[in-house]
Amino acid sequence: MCLTGTLLRSVLVVLLLTNTCGKRRCNFKEILDSYRVVILVELQNLARRILVSIYGMTQQIRCQRGGRLQFDLEKPVESMEQLIIHKCSPDYLGKRNSCSAVKKIRGKKRKRNRVIKVIKTLITCWQKLQSIYMLSK
Numbered sequence: 001m002c003l004t005g006t007l008l009r010s011v012l013v014v015l016l017l018t019n020t021c022g023k024r025r026c027n028f029k030e031i032l033d034s035y036r037v038v039i040l041v042e043l044q045n046l047a048r049r050i051l052v053s054i055y056g057m058t059q060q061i062r063c064q065r066g067g068r069l070q071f072d073l074e075k076p077v078e079s080m081e082q083l084i085i086h087k088c089s090p091d092y093l094g095k096r097n098s099c100s101a102v103k104k105i106r107g108k109k110r111k112r113n114r115v116i117k118v119i120k121t122l123i124t125c126w127q128k129l130q131s132i133y134m135l136s137k
Contacts, residue, residue: 063099
């Protein structure tokens with residue numbers, strides 16, 4: 001979101017400078033349309049990175065739990081992972097991490113704290129994804 005504001009300020013400064021310093025008139029509509037295209041591409045790239053991060057975190061939780069669901073918080077995370085797998089192509093998400101690459105956490109309390117921390121991060125990522133979606137509309 002700060003990136004968007006910075007780019008907007010830069011475009012406005014360029015518009016003001018070209019209007020006062022240039023000998024010919026600027027086509028403001030053309031400049032703003034170009035700005036929208038650049039921002040839309042940046043927002044789409046950011047949304048993809050966030051979605052891939054969400055997918056990676058859901059895989060982490062799946063690998064940590066082993067075979068069965070231990071906490072009620074893990075059920076929505078598993079649903080998230082299934083939804084992302086169902087709606088996104090494998091090329092979009094990248095390769096799937098193996099559970100052997102994820103460091104296992106020993107102890108119920110540590111494992112629960114780790115799951116809660118990852119779920120809080122997931123919530124933050126979903127909020128960012130929602131705000132990006134609202135900006136791109």
